[in-house]
Amino acid sequence: MRLYSLSLLYKGDPKVHLLKAAYDVSTFSFFQRASVQEFMTFTSQLIVERSQPGSRASVKEQEYLCHVYVRTDGLAGVVIADTEYPQRVLDEFSRTVSRTEWPSGSPATITYTALDGYLSKYQNPRDADPMTRVQAELDETKIILHNTMESLLERGEKLDDLVSKSEVLGAQSKAFYKTARKQNSCCAIM
Helix, strand or coil, X not given: CCEEEEEEEEECCCCEEXXXXXXXXXXXXXXXXXXXXXXXXXHHHHHHHHCCCCEEEEEEECCEEEEEEECCCCEEEEEEECCCCCCCHHHHHHHHCCHHHCCCCCCCCCCCCHHHHHHHHCCCHHHHCHHHHHHHHHHHXXXXXXXXXXXXXXXXXXXXXXXXXXXXXXXXXXXXXXXXHHHHHHCCCC
């Protein structure tokens, strides 16, 4: 599970422009990093441009998922990841950065340092999101429970085998007792 990009954009009347972005392109080769980052920026702008205000969407391209959320006030967030993504980034950004900066802001003029922190924090959603953590713990508990049930069933089968063997042994001991009694009855001491 990997998070590659968190981008905040403003969807204005003439066009969409990037407000702030954080990228993790360390998994790509050194020579591809700049072009991958440029492609992520272009894709983010294109998806926001084609999305309606107040909507959420997810676009799948090969093994990557691009999630977009465009609010009614024009602020948009785009996450490029493998699977899961955080939703809290937009709300905190709108509280931190003044709304008057959105139409004219650029990555160089807007100081919002939390984006890089979110990118590293959400690399492992289990640590960052309580719901994901609880779901993972439930999955682990479910696996442990299945293993316990299987071992109980195996023990039950072993107990059944022991009971049947003891019944056979009891029947054999009765037969031995009868045979021994019969043998001893023919020879009486005088």
